[in-house]
Amino acid sequence: MQVLILFLVLAVLTVIGFRLGRSRSVKLVGGDVARLHSLPGYYGFYVALWCGIPALLLVLAWVSLEGPVLTRLILSAVSPELLLDPNGGPISQAHLNLLVNDLRNIASGTVASTANPLVQAAGLQLASYREISFGAMTVVALALALGGAGLALRWVHADFRARNSVEKVIKTFMVLCSLMAILTTVGIILSLLFESYRFFARVPMTEFLFGLQWSPQMAMRADQVGSSGAFGAVPLFAGTLLISLIAMIVAVPVGLLAAIYMAEYAPRKVRSIVKPLLEILAGIPTVVYGFFAALTVAPFFRDSGQLFGLNISSESALAAGVVMGIMIIPYVSSITDDVVTAVPNAMREGSYGLGATKSETIRRVVFPAALPGIVGGVLLAVSRAIGETMIVVMAAGLSANLTANPFEAVTTVTVQVVTLLVGDQEFDSPKTLAAFALGLVLFVVTLALNIVALHVVRKYREQYE
């Protein structure tokens, strides 16, 4: 809240800087604006930039680094017995995290898990550190803003190329913005790699990739029975593939046929109504599909299975897969639609000229010509199915069965990532780290699928352009 007020003050200062810079430039030339190198507004922007940007950068850096620095400071100032366990050795990472959390809670005035007076005192000390830090930040930021504005005001004169400087700053900002995409990718890769590396230091990679047993419950105490923790991810991969396969069996034929009908047969009017309706399917949030699958589709399959004497689990792979297939229909159909309409008409007319019927033309000429693009689209859809989370979290089970039977409950990579990370977890246990290893696998597989698919689609497009 206090930081917001500081931002507000900085914003006001920046506006004042703009007015000052502008009026100063006009005054310098006695109102004859034509003698200025740039329009007066640019001098205003120049001063405003010098006033706002350094202070803003400082505040952002301060706020983001404050937490870790203060934590380190308070841990070095805290009475040493808090950092020792009953046996006299240093306390474990988990206990340290708990202590840090308590200190933060006390400092923020919320409830802590302990009433230890030493901890309370340290928490209050952290609060005072925070106050000092905020005071220092305010002073430095305001000094930077005022100093920057003052300097910039002194540099303003008639020959000064304010526009060029301002434009340079804007251009730099734009370059930085376009680097955000790379930064995000790098961030994803680094965080996944780093955490997975820590995971593989405890669980060998071969066991993770080829092990057949998945039960990530770790023993809380050393003497606990039956929870040694097994991290063989093959059942998850199999479950993911099974559900994705079911989804594709639903989505590919339906999406393909629907798109071909709309592109080749449907009158304009029908097309203009049906196409947006199909796209609604793509716009429905996945959590809604998940609810639909768990509430309606799964019981429906279970009950109709009982009619035929089949034993279908109420969390069957079938229900999750079918609903996921419905969700993916519009992705397949919109890409198919694009590639089918991109097939040159000359090819169709040649086929008609030889006496082929419309469906023969589509099956023997248009479809083969569009096949690479369709394959690309299907690959994109597969990557979406593999990465889809909410439907499987709500409709597929948690039990890691290694089975190819669609009537049984299976679990997927994304379901496990969610169950491993939702709720309060200590950050260092292999259980939590396993989620990042699974995330890494997910990222690599979907990335590979996407690259191949985009390549295929692009290559196909070039062929007819």
Place this chain on the structure above:
Amino acid sequence: MSTAEKQMDTNTASASDIRKRKIADVVNAGLKRRYAAERRFRFYGIAAIALSLIMLVVLFVTILGNGLTAFVQTRVTMDVVVSAERIDPQGTRKREDLITGDYQGAVRDAVLALFPDVTSRKDRKDLMELFSTGAGYELQKQVMANPDLIGKTIRIEVPVASEFDMLAKGYISRTVPEAERKISDKQIAWYDALKSKGMISTGFNTTLFSAGDSRQPELAGLWGAVVGSFYTLVVTLALSFPIGVAAAIYLEEFAPKNKWTDIIEVNINNLAAVPSIVFGLLGLAVFLQFFGLPRSAPVVGGLVLMLMNLPIIIIASRAALKSVPPSIREAALGLGASKLQMIFHHVLPLAMPGMLTGTIIGMAHALGETAPLLMIGMVAFVVDIPHTPLDPSTVLPVQIYLWADSPERAFVERTSAAIIVLLGFLILMNAAAVLLRKKFERRW
């Protein structure tokens, strides 16, 4: 021409005639089959479209059928004696004493006065199950607002417990054997007695739109999630729109065609297809672990959704910039504008409708996103309405996920209602995007 030659000519003519007829026969013989194949193919297409549309209809009908009743709530109106012994035994009338008063006890007295013949301990407990614990809170709220009410009899209107709301709406059948339903025959008789006294009424479910989450279905509301979603989207929009537009301008108008910009382009396209849960992992590792931002806060949710949304906005904005004809740019440059002036004064205003359309669609996408927010702890059970983007909160789709997990029958109804609200917002946003496109779209 000799007769012999003539003879030959007619011979060859008839020979080719025969051949032609033969081909025609072959073709004609196959025609029936081929036309049937044609009709079949056409039918498959129609069937595929019909199947998808039927699924869409089934989905909507299920949600509406389950959810519409949640907008109505069954309430009971009763007179409660606000006795001083219960509320303020010391008679101080101070805030801190009033807040600890036994309001539930006052409600209990009122209920037991209605049914004087219920005497056994177990029956009294069962009787109280008809009434939501919200009755005590409602009484507390009124008394706190006006301490003069103490000693008087006031009339309060409170929701009945969710099981009896379900009974009133017909989700719990009276014909089912007593052992198979959650409420006993006795309780139903009491409920009917209340009803015959005219104390039961139904009305619009205001709780749903004013309260935060609760374990009691009749007290649970969506407002906390709506506010949380609002803060999250504000953060997302405030960051992703300027950054996305700036990146699009750079890539479209300035970037030289070289290896670096190629890498950026491929990167953006790939990011758009990365599973959303991976962004959640990124948020967990970077924003929560590394920068130590608070768990469950809309700020972090907004940051994660911003990263997810950026590719969508960049791609849409580039398309909008591309659609502005080069003649506009050349005219501005020819009149002496600098490149940035040309972009900000001429190109950007023309591209803005397209960019806004893309942004709104991206925002609609962000509003429905659940998985990455689960990773950063927005699944917490939050009763309070968040006041700032830093308070713990949840968002609409996560609220749906949480309610969908609850076993009570009444939560099925409320989950569907929450979905209706979410879909309503999505329809509004998409309609705004479509209107914007229709109104400002220009064909050059």
